[in-house]
Amino acid sequence: xxxINNTVERTTVQLQKSDFESDQMVKWCxxxxxxxxxxxxxxxxxxxxxxxxxxxxxxxxxxxxxxPYYVNTYGIHGIHGxxxxxxxxxxxxxxxxxxxxxxxxxxxxxxxxxxxxxxxRRNVDINVLLFNNxxxxxxxxxxxxxxxxxxxxxxxxHGTIEHPFNIGELVMGAQGTFFARxxxxxxxxxxxxxxxxxxxxxxxxxxxxxxxxxxADKAHFGIISKENRDENMCIxxxxxxxxxxxxxxxxxxxxxxxxxxxELGKDGITIDDILVHDRYDPNPGIHIMLAKLGPPHFxxxxxxxxxxxxxxxxxxxxxxxxxxxxxxPIKKMDHLFKSGETWEIK
Amino acid sequence: xxxxxxxxxxxxxxxxxxVGDSGDGMQFSGNLFSESxxxxxxxxxxxxxFPSEIRAPQNTIAGVSGFQxxxxxxxxxxxxxxxxxxxxxxxxxxxxxxxxAKVGATLIVDSDAFDDKTIDKAGYTSNPLEDKSLTxxxxxxxxxxxxxxxxxxxxxxxxxxxSRSKNMFALGMLFFIFNRPLKPSxxxxxxxxxxxxxxxxxxKVVLEAGYNYADTVEAIESVIHVSAAKLEPGFYRNITGxxxxxxxxxxxxxxxKRGLFLGSYPITPATEILMELTKHxxxxxxxxxxxxxxxxxxxxxxxxxxGKMACTTTSGPGLSLKSEAIGLAVxxxxxxxxxxxxxxxxxxxxxTKSEQSDLYQALFGRNGECPVIVIAASTSDNCFHYAYMAAxxxxxxxxxxxxxxxxxLGFGSSLFKxxxxxxxxxxxxxxxxxxxxxxxxxxxxxxxLAREWAIPGTDGLRHRIGGLEKENITxxxxxxPLNHQLMVNLRxxxxxxxxxxxxxxxxxxxxxxELLIVSWGGTYGAIHSAIQEMTRAGKKISHTHFNYxxxxxxNTGKILKSFKKVLVCELNSGQFVNYLRMQFPMPNIHxxxxxxxxxxxxxxxxxxxxxxxxxx
Ligand SMILES: Cc1ncc(C[n+]2csc(CCOP(=O)(O)OP(=O)(O)O)c2C)c(N)n1
Ligand code: SF4
Ligand SMILES: [Mg+2]
Numbered sequence: 001x002x003x004i005n006n007t008v009e010r011t012t013v014q015l016q017k018s019d020f021e022s023d024q025m026v027k028w029c030x031x032x033x034x035x036x037x038x039x040x041x042x043x044x045x046x047x048x049x050x051x052x053x054x055x056x057x058x059x060x061x062x063x064x065x066x067x068p069y070y071v072n073t074y075g076i077h078g079i080h081g082x083x084x085x086x087x088x089x090x091x092x093x094x095x096x097x098x099x100x101x102x103x104x105x106x107x108x109x110x111x112x113x114x115x116x117x118x119x120x121r122r123n124v125d126i127n128v129l130l131f132n133n134x135x136x137x138x139x140x141x142x143x144x145x146x147x148x149x150x151x152x153x154x155x156x157x158h159g160t161i162e163h164p165f166n167i168g169e170l171v172m173g174a175q176g177t178f179f180a181r182x183x184x185x186x187x188x189x190x191x192x193x194x195x196x197x198x199x200x201x202x203x204x205x206x207x208x209x210x211x212x213x214x215x216a217d218k219a220h221f222g223i224i225s226k227e228n229r230d231e232n233m234c235i236x237x238x239x240x241x242x243x244x245x246x247x248x249x250x251x252x253x254x255x256x257x258x259x260x261x262x263e264l265g266k267d268g269i270t271i272d273d274i275l276v277h278d279r280y281d282p283n284p285g286i287h288i289m290l291a292k293l294g295p296p297h298f299x300x301x302x303x304x305x306x307x308x309x310x311x312x313x314x315x316x317x318x319x320x321x322x323x324x325x326x327x328x329p330i331k332k333m334d335h336l337f338k339s340g341e342t343w344e345i346k
Numbered sequence: 347x348x349x350x351x352x353x354x355x356x357x358x359x360x361x362x363x364x365v366g367d368s369g370d371g372m373q374f375s376g377n378l379f380s381e382s383x384x385x386x387x388x389x390x391x392x393x394x395x396f397p398s399e400i401r402a403p404q405n406t407i408a409g410v411s412g413f414q415x416x417x418x419x420x421x422x423x424x425x426x427x428x429x430x431x432x433x434x435x436x437x438x439x440x441x442x443x444x445x446x447a448k449v450g451a452t453l454i455v456d457s458d459a460f461d462d463k464t465i466d467k468a469g470y471t472s473n474p475l476e477d478k479s480l481t482x483x484x485x486x487x488x489x490x491x492x493x494x495x496x497x498x499x500x501x502x503x504x505x506x507x508x509s510r511s512k513n514m515f516a517l518g519m520l521f522f523i524f525n526r527p528l529k530p531s532x533x534x535x536x537x538x539x540x541x542x543x544x545x546x547x548x549x550k551v552v553l554e555a556g557y558n559y560a561d562t563v564e565a566i567e568s569v570i571h572v573s574a575a576k577l578e579p580g581f582y583r584n585i586t587g588x589x590x591x592x593x594x595x596x597x598x599x600x601x602x603k604r605g606l607f608l609g610s611y612p613i614t615p616a617t618e619i620l621m622e623l624t625k626h627x628x629x630x631x632x633x634x635x636x637x638x639x640x641x642x643x644x645x646x647x648x649x650x651x652x653g654k655m656a657c658t659t660t661s662g663p664g665l666s667l668k669s670e671a672i673g674l675a676v677x678x679x680x681x682x683x684x685x686x687x688x689x690x691x692x693x694x695x696x697x698t699k700s701e702q703s704d705l706y707q708a709l710f711g712r713n714g715e716c717p718v719i720v721i722a723a724s725t726s727d728n729c730f731h732y733a734y735m736a737a738x739x740x741x742x743x744x745x746x747x748x749x750x751x752x753x754x755l756g757f758g759s760s761l762f763k764x765x766x767x768x769x770x771x772x773x774x775x776x777x778x779x780x781x782x783x784x785x786x787x788x789x790x791x792x793x794x795l796a797r798e799w800a801i802p803g804t805d806g807l808r809h810r811i812g813g814l815e816k817e818n819i820t821x822x823x824x825x826x827p828l829n830h831q832l833m834v835n836l837r838x839x840x841x842x843x844x845x846x847x848x849x850x851x852x853x854x855x856x857x858x859x860e861l862l863i864v865s866w867g868g869t870y871g872a873i874h875s876a877i878q879e880m881t882r883a884g885k886k887i888s889h890t891h892f893n894y895x896x897x898x899x900x901n902t903g904k905i906l907k908s909f910k911k912v913l914v915c916e917l918n919s920g921q922f923v924n925y926l927r928m929q930f931p932m933p934n935i936h937x938x939x940x941x942x943x944x945x946x947x948x949x950x951x952x953x954x955x956x957x958x959x960x961x962x
Contacts (some may be wrong), residue, residue: 009803022810024822056802058648061813068810069823074802076651077812078644079674085609085641089648089656090802092632093607097652097802115644118637317632324627331628333600336593337764341534342583343385345574 008050008098015046020055022072028063033184033210034131038070040190041100041129045071048098048198056097058087060107062138064131064210067102081112084119087126088313095314098198099126106136109145109165117174122313123202127194130205132167133212134219141215154215167207168291168305172284178204179291180304183224184211189235189302196304202312223300234299236290238307241274244299251275252290252298259289261298279307354525355568359418361426362520364513365443366435367404368397368411371513375433376413378517378534382526383417384584384761387574390417391726391871392584393425393758396698405467410439419573423725423871425758427947431523433516435459435490437468452484454519456512458491486565490515490556497555503548511552518556525569528553578763585762587726587755588618591659591685594733595619596629597765599655601734602741602773606631607654609645611638611664614697615753616687619659639664643671643684650680651811653777653801655737657683662691662704665711665748672746673712676837678811679788679797681740681747681775684718685733688752688868690943699943700753702867703918708748709896709925715834717841719747720896722867726755727762732893734770735848741775743844744796745837750895752868754945775799781806787821794847795840842897851899855881855888858908861959865915866892866922869946873915876951887955892922903930911958913938915946 020042028034045055055073059065061080068075074097078086083101091099108116108130119126135153136142142155146167150159171179178200180193190208197204209220218225223232234244234252242252243264251274253262262269281287287306294300330336362379364372373394380392395412402409416426428448434440436459447453457475465473474480475487494515498508521528532550539546560566585593599606608631610620624633632654636642643658650656660668665686675682688704690696708720719739723732729751740747778785778798787809788797800807809821817824818832853862855877865873870891877889890905892898906912906926914923915938923937938954940946 053803053805053808056652057810059812068812072808074651074808075810075812076648076678077810077814078647079670079813082640082644082671085636085644086648086651088634088641089607089609089645089650090652091648092634092645093605093649093652093654093656094803114637115641118641321627321630321632325630328628330626333593333597333629333767336596336626336629337766338581340583341381342581342764344579344581345387345577346579 007096008054009096010049011051015052017042017046019052020045020072022070024069026070027066029214031213032063033133033212034064034067036184036187037129037131037190037208037210038067040187040194041071043187044191044194044198045073050098054097055100056090057100057102058090059083059102060104060112062104062107062136063212064102064104064137065107067129081107081110082115083107084112084115088119088124091124091126091314092317095125095318101126101128103128103130104137105130105132105134105144105146109167109170113145117170120171120174120176120203120205123177123310125201125203125312125314127197127204128206130167130207131210132207133210133216135212135216137212137215166292167205169288171205172288172291172306176205176306177202177308177310178304179207179287179306180205181207181209181291181300181302183209183220183233183302185224193304196307200307201315202310222295232295232299234301236277236301236303236305238277238279238304241271241276243274254286259293259298279304280309282308284308352566353568354571356571356573358420358572359416359422360431360570360572361414361416361429362431362433363412363414363429363443363446364433364516365410365412365439366513367439368401368409369404370411370435371510372411372413372435375513375517376415378531379520380415380584380759381534382521382530383415383572384582385530386526386572387577388417388419388572389422389575389577389761390415390584391422391425391758391760393754405436405438405464407438407442407468410442412439412443417572419575421575422760423874424945427949431520433520435512435516437465437470437474440474441468441470447483449482450484452486452523453480454486454488454516456490456516457487458489484565486563488519488559488563493555493559494552497552498548501548501551511548514549514552515556515559518553519560521553522557522560523566523569525571528557577761581764582761583764584759585727585730586618586757586759587723587729587751588616588687588757589622590727590729590762591723591733591749591751591756592619592622594730595623595657595683595737596626596631597730597767597770598734598737598773599631600629600767601770602655602737602775604653604655604741604775607646607649607656608633608659609636609642609649609656610634610659611636611642613661613664615689615756616659616661616664616685618756619685619687639667640671643668646682647671647675647678647680650675650682651678651802653799655741656681657685657737659685659687661687661689662707663694665704665707669712672718673714673716674813675746676716676718677813677815679744679837681744681799683733683736683740684746684748686748686750687756688750696943698753700868700945701918701941701943702752702869702916703921703941704750705895705918705921705925708750715838717838717896719743719745719841719844720750721747722750722893722895723755724867724870724891724893726758726760729755730762738771738773739844739847741773742796742847743794743840744776744799745840750867755868777801778804778807780804786819787811788816789819790836794843795836845897845900848894848899850901851890851892851905853888853890853905856886857888859886859888860910861887861955862906862909862912863887863889863915863955864892864912864926865889866895869915869917872946872948873951876946876948876955879948879952880955885955885959887959898929906930906932906935910934911936913955913958915951917941917946
C-alpha cells in the first residue's frame with residue numbers, strides 16, 4: 001500500500017472493517033446509493049494505517065449527512081450547509097486528525113456554497129465525500145444546484161429553469177487542488193479515489209454520483225449504468241492515455257485548445273495522438289476541460305482528475321505559529337501583561 | 347511677548363476633546379495626551395469618536411474625527427458628558443462639537459484653518475472666531491498651521507509635510523496648559539519612529555514649539571494641575587475594551603491549557619478583538635478569519651469539539667447570522683464563547699454608535715428552547731475579567747456563553763491593572779479520561795450537569811454528537827417525547843445552576859429603602875456618576891449593576907424586593923426591565939430608556955431619579 005504523506009498518527013495494529021462499524025441502525029432507503037459509499041469507507045479506513053481514534057467525520061444536514069452516525073469514529077453531525085467550516089475548525093484545532101466530510105449537493109453547493117468555495121480556496125487538508133444525487137433527498141425531492149435543466153421534480157413540476165453546476169469546474173474555479181469523480185456502483189473506483197484523497201495534502205473533493213432511488217432514480221443512469229458505461233464513461237489514470245469505449249478504441253485528443261474524441265486506427269490516429277493524463281499538473285487548464293466533458297458529444301470523465309501540490313491552510317497555520325514562537329519574546333500571558341506601555345503606581 | 351509666571355489651578359477632573367478632520371491625527375494626539383496623564387498617575391477613560399466613512403470629504407461635518415479623554419485625581423467612571431477643553435483643528439470640527447463644551451470651556455482653535463471656503467463647508471454663515479458667537483468660552487485662537495511650518499523651517503521640511511504635524515503643536519500647547527513634561531512623549535516618538543529618526547525629530551520640535559508658544563499667550567492665565575489618583579499599587583496600562591476582551595480570552599486559554607481558537611468575520615465595532623488575537627501567535631492563538639459569521643462560529647464549534655477553547659467575536663448583525671449555530675453548540679453541549687460588541691440596530695443601523703439593544707437576541711434569539719449563559723462587561727478594563735469568566739463558565743459547564751460588550755466599551759479605554767496569571771481563578775473543564783470504560787457522551791456531572799469533553803484523538807472515547815436530539819447519557823439519536831422533555835429541562839437547569847458559581851449581586855448604597863437604580867453592561871460609569879452626584883446632594887438612593895445576566899445572581903429577587911421603587915435604566919427600549927419583570931412580577935419596577943446611539947448623560951439621569959423620588 002502507498003505511504004500516506006501527512007501528519008496523522010499511525011498505528012501498527014491491523015484494523016478491520018468491524019473497527020469502524022457503528023452500533024447505529026443505518027436508516028437510508030433500501031437501494032440508496034449511500035449504502036455502497038458507506039461500504040467503501042469501511043473498506044478504506046482500516047487500511048489507511050491511522051489510529052482509529054484519529055478519524056473525525058463531519059457532516060451537514062441531508063440524507064448523506066447522516067453518514068457520521070454510521071461509522072465508529074469521532075464525528076459531528078452539524079447544521080445544513082456548514083460541514084466545511086466545522087471541519088476546518090476541527091482540522092485547524094488538531095491537524096493530526098484525518099478529517100472527512102460527508103455532504104450532499106444541496107448541503108455543499110446551495111446553502112453551503114460559500115463555505116465550499118472558500119474551504120477549497122484555502123486548501124484545508126480535509127477529504128470531502130460529496131454525495132451528488134442531483135436532488136434534495138431528505139426534504140423529499142426538490143431540485144438542487146446539480147439537477148439538470150428542464151428536469152421535473154417536486155419543486156419544478158414544469159421542469160427546472162436553472163443551469164446546474166458542474167462540480168469539477170466549480171472546484172477548480174475555486175482553485176481546488178484535488179478533484180475526483182466516481183460512480184456509486186463501482187467499489188474499486190470508490191476505494192481508489194478515497195485512498196488518493198487521503199494521500200492528498202489539501203482539500204480533496206470526491207464527487208460521488210449517488211443514486212436516490214426514491215426522488216431522482218436513475219439520475220446517473222445514462223452514464224454509469226451497465227448499458228451506457230462503455231460509451232459514456234471514461235475512467236482516467238495518471239500517466240496513461242485517455243481511452244474509453246467497449247474495446248478502448250476511442251480516446252481524447254488535444255486539438256489546439258479543444259479536446260476531441262478520436263478513434264484509434266481511423267484517419268491515421270495512433271495511441272501517440274491520445275492525451276496522456278497528468279493529474280499532478282499544477283495548471284488546471286486540461287483538468288477543467290476534462291471535468292466539463294459529458295454526453296452527448298463526449299463521455300463523462302471519472303477517476304482522479306486533479307491532484308496538484310500546494311501548501312495547505314492548516315500547515316501554514318502551524319508554520320506561522322512556529323515562527324511566532326521563535327521570534328516573539330512573549331511566550332506566555334505574564335509576558336504579554338508586562339509588554340508595551342506600562343507604569344508603576346506605588 | 348514675554349513668559350509669565352502663572353498660578354496653578356487644582357482640578358479634580360478634566361475632560362479634553364481633540365477634534366479635527368479624519369486626516370488630522372486627532373486619535374494620535376488624544377492617545378499621547380492620555381499616556382501623559384497616565385504617567386502623571388491620573389485615572390482616566392478615553393473614547394475615540396470617528397466617522398463611519400474612512401475618508402469623508404475634507405472639512406465637512408461628516409469627516410470630523412474626535413478623541414475624548416477624561417482624566418482625574420479620583421476614580422474616573424465615564425469619558426465625561428461635557429468638555430473643559432476642546433482642541434479644534436477646523437471649522438467643521440468646532441461646529442460639530444461645540445454642543446459638548448461646558449460654558450467657560452477653553453477652546454483651542456487653529457485660526458489658519460478658518461477661511462471662507464472651510465467656514466462655508468462647515469455650514470457657518472460667518473466666521474465664528476470673529477462674530478462674537480463664542481464669547482461664552484475662553485477662546486484661544488492660534489495660527490497653528492503657520493507656527494508649525496515655521497518651527498520646522500530650520501529643518502528644511504517642506505511646508506506641506508510640515509503642516510501635517512500641526513496636531514503635535516496643539517498637543518504641545520495642551521501640555522503647557524496641563525503642566526506636563528515633554529520627555530515621556532519624546533521617548534515615545536523615539537520608539538515609534540525607530541526606523542525614521544527624522545520623523546521623531548519633527549514631532550519633538552513641533553511639540554516643543556507648541557509648548558513654548560503657549561507660554562507666551564497671555565490669554566492663558568493659569569495652568570491646570572490634576573493630582574495623581576489614589577490607585578491600588580501595581581503596574582498599570584491604558585487598555586481598550588476590545589483589547590481587554592482579547593486578553594481575557596487568551597488568559598483563559600492559557601489557564602485552561604486548552605489553547606485558543608477564534609473563528610471570526612470582521613465587523614465594526616468588534617474587529618479589533620480579531621486583530622488583537624491574531625497578533626499573538628507566539629501564545630499559540632489560532633485565528634481563522636472566515637468567509638462570513640456563520641463560518642466563523644461553525645469553525646469555532648469544530649475547534650471546540652476538537653478540544654480547543656473556542657470563541658467567535660462579532661456585533662449585532664453577525665450575532666443574527668450565528669443564531670442557528672449557537673443552537674448547535676447548545677444541543678451538542680460544547681463550550682463556546684460568543685462575544686457580541688453591541689452597536690446601534692436594527693440591521694446595519696448605527697455601526698459606530700453604541701446601544702444595549704441586543705439583549706433579547708442574546709437571551710432569546712434562537713429557535714427551540716435554547717438557553718445560554720449571558721454575561722455583560724461594564725467598563726473597558728473589566729472586559730478582561732468578564733471575557734475570562736465567560737470562557738471559564740462555558741468550559742466548566744459545557745455550554746455556550748454570550749459575552750455582551752458594546753462599542754463604547756470596545757473602543758473606549760480605561761486604566762487596567764496588570765494581573766498575574768497565577769492569581770486568576772482556576773479553570774478546570776471536565777475533560778474525559780482516555781480509555782474510560784464508563785464514558786458516555788451525555789453522562790453528566792451531578793453538580794453542574796455538564797457532560798464530559800471527550801477530545802478526538804483520545805483512545806477509547808470515540809463518539810458522535812450533532813444537532814439531532816440525543817438520548818440523555820448514551821447520546822443515541824432519538825425523538826422519544828419524554829427524553830426530549832428531559833433534555834430540554836437538563837439544558838435549562840445546567841445553565842440555571844451556573845448561579846451557584848457566580849458572585850452574589852451587590853448593592854452600592856443602602857441595601858433597602860426608597861429607590862434602587864438598576865443597570866447592566868456598559869452604562870455603569872454614567873449611572874454610578876449620577877448616583878454619586880445625588881448622594882452628595884444628600885439624596886437616599888441605591889444602585890445595583892448587573893454583569894451576570896443569565897442566570898441572574900441568586901439574591902436578585904431579594905434585592906429588588908427591598909426597595910419601594912426600582913428604576914431600570916438601559917440604552918434600549920426596555921429589554922432588561924422586561925426580563926426582570928418576567929422573573930419578578932412586581933408593579934414597582936419602572937424603566938428609563940434611551941436609544942439614540944449615545945450614552946446616558948448624567949443630568950438626564952439625575953433628573954429622572956429626582957422625579958421618581960418626588961412622585962409619591
Ligand atoms: C437551515 C435549514 N434550511 C433548510 C433545511 C431543510 N433541509 C434539510 S436537508 C435539505 C436538502 C438536502 O439535500 P442534499 O444536501 O442534497 O442532501 P441529500 O438529502 O440529497 O443527501 C434541506 C433543504 C434545514 N435542515 N436547515
Ligand atoms: S431519500 Fe434518496 S437519498 Fe435519501 S436515503 Fe432515500 S434513496 Fe437515499
Ligand atoms: Mg442531494
